Amino acid sequence: MRGKRYRIGIDVGLNSVGLAAVEVSDENSPVRLLNAQSVIHDGGVDPQKNKEAITRKNMSGVARRTRRMRRRKRERLHKLDMLLGKFGYPVIEPESLDKPFEEWHVRAELATRYIEDDELRRESISIALRHMARHRGWRNPYRQVDSLISDNPYSKQYGELKEKAKAYNDDATAAEEESTPAQLVVAMLDAGYAEAPRLRWRTGSKKRPFAVWCG
Numbered sequence: 001m002r003g004k005r006y007r008i009g010i011d012v013g014l015n016s017v018g019l020a021a022v023e024v025s026d027e028n029s030p031v032r033l034l035n036a037q038s039v040i041h042d043g044g045v046d047p048q049k050n051k052e053a054i055t056r057k058n059m060s061g062v063a064r065r066t067r068r069m070r071r072r073k074r075e076r077l078h079k080l081d082m083l084l085g086k087f088g089y090p091v092i093e094p095e096s097l098d099k100p101f102e103e104w105h106v107r108a109e110l111a112t113r114y115i116e117d118d119e120l121r122r123e124s125i126s127i128a129l130r131h132m133a134r135h136r137g138w139r140n141p142y143r144q145v146d147s148l149i150s151d152n153p154y155s156k157q158y159g160e161l162k163e164k165a166k167a168y169n170d171d172a173t174a175a176e177e178e179s180t181p182a183q184l185v186v187a188m189l190d191a192g193y194a195e196a197p198r199l200r201w202r203t204g205s206k207k208r209p210f211a212v213w214c215g
Contacts (some may be wrong), residue, residue: 103131107182
């Protein structure tokens with residue numbers, strides 16, 4: 001018994017795939033349609049992000065980068081703790097601190113005066129370094145390290161923080177040109193600001209600014 005001669009056609013679209021089977025004669029002319037169907041798919045778009053048309057690949061990349069970032073942060077903080085211990089500085093966990101926003105007060109005090117007591121000074125330096133390491137910004141790896149010590153203009157975020165400090169505290173120290181972010185934050189807290197202000201926003205976002213809180 002001779003089998004049927006047929007041709008299969010596939011039409012791939014953005015959100016569907018068309019399939020068809022057509023019986024043909026010996027001269028390859030179509031005789032009749034054997035089957036035809038259309039398979040609908042999501043085009044690789046994540047079902048939770050279909051309004052933004054974000055693909056599964058993109059979402060998995062975001063999750064992968066987030067995991068990598070958190071892993072590197074843990075490793076970086078662990079290396080800092082090892083370095084502090086190597087040079088005789090105590091590692092003080094934030095949970096052991098009693099006062100609200102104590103890390104910011106410690107940083108401001110270190111920037112304001114020299115702490116005479118050696119043990120207290122070492123504790124304060126350790127607290128400040130670990131706090132800054134957890135709230136550090138992002139440095140462009142393609143720029144030379146020497147650029148970190150060059151005379152660069154203050155960032156836009158620093159200017160905004162300084163204006164907030166002036167608005168909440170009329171004290172002259174809040175308006176000093178060389179005030180550190182910690183000194184500005186403490187000035188706002190001393191003026192009765194209920195929570196540590198925003199220091200940094202996510203760049204390139206069209207939505208509401210994403211704040212990195214100072215707590």
